[in-house]
Amino acid sequence: MFGNVQETAYDWKFSIFGIPVRVHPLFWVIAALFSSGRGQVDFMRLAIGVACIFVSILVHELGHALTARYFGWPPRILLYHFGGLAFYNPTYGHTPLRSILISLAGPGAGFVLFGLVLAFDFASVSYGFADQISHLGETAIFFLIRINLFWGLINLLPVYPLDGGQVSRSLFTWMMNSGGVTVSLKISILTGAAVAILAAYLREFYIAILFGGLAYQSYTQLKQHDFRSW
Numbered sequence: 001m002f003g004n005v006q007e008t009a010y011d012w013k014f015s016i017f018g019i020p021v022r023v024h025p026l027f028w029v030i031a032a033l034f035s036s037g038r039g040q041v042d043f044m045r046l047a048i049g050v051a052c053i054f055v056s057i058l059v060h061e062l063g064h065a066l067t068a069r070y071f072g073w074p075p076r077i078l079l080y081h082f083g084g085l086a087f088y089n090p091t092y093g094h095t096p097l098r099s100i101l102i103s104l105a106g107p108g109a110g111f112v113l114f115g116l117v118l119a120f121d122f123a124s125v126s127y128g129f130a131d132q133i134s135h136l137g138e139t140a141i142f143f144l145i146r147i148n149l150f151w152g153l154i155n156l157l158p159v160y161p162l163d164g165g166q167v168s169r170s171l172f173t174w175m176m177n178s179g180g181v182t183v184s185l186k187i188s189i190l191t192g193a194a195v196a197i198l199a200a201y202l203r204e205f206y207i208a209i210l211f212g213g214l215a216y217q218s219y220t221q222l223k224q225h226d227f228r229s230w
Contacts, residue, residue: 005080019065019075021058026081034206035143045139052143056110056151057084063109064088067102096174103166107152114148117141154207157195159214160188160221181225188218 035049
């Protein structure tokens with residue numbers, strides 16, 4: 001998403017469902033900053049927030065990775081400072097439709113997790129055991145619902161290289177061949193800039209910086225693509 005992420009001595013490596021996973025140490029730093037809020041730091045809330053971000057992003061990337069593996073392309077997952085990435089090498093049988101399905105599988109997995117947590121929350125009220133859930137449990141429910149709904153929707157925006165941007169590029173390339181890349185990047189620039197401006201107005205500076213950077217990245221890619229097209 002933001003170039004190569006070099007391995008460090010502090011990376012956490014493991015595998016899940018046979019898929020290699022690497023967690024860069026800056027992932028924990030950004031997750032902690034996102035979970036800390038704007039007031040006095042509550043360390044238990046911070047720890048729960050970081051754990052929920054980890055689980056949510058891992059589930060999201062597993063959606064991509066498992067779908068890629070279903071199509072026969074061995075994947076691997078990286079969690080890093082600005083989120084996560086599922087790598088795969090489409091050695092054969094690659095089509096725009098399969099690319100779109102892989103891109104949508106990540107948010108889809110997050111929405112499934114969101115639905116399960118929301119259903120549990122409703123059931124706790126309906127069946128009268130909500131008062132048995134601890135404050136920490138309520139905090140985890142809050143984080144999981146917010147992260148998987150909010151970030152799932154954010155990821156569907158047509159901003160490259162978010163999932164929505166990947167879908168946009170695949171669709172326009174499918175319909176317009178090489179011209180589709182140009183169209184998708186222009187949409188990415190406009191959408192990213194609009195979100196950055198809105199986020200800055202709302203004082204959501206992390207979102208503003210993220211989408212401002214993505215808009216600029218799309219702009220530089222557009223210039224490079226147009227130069228190569230001559």
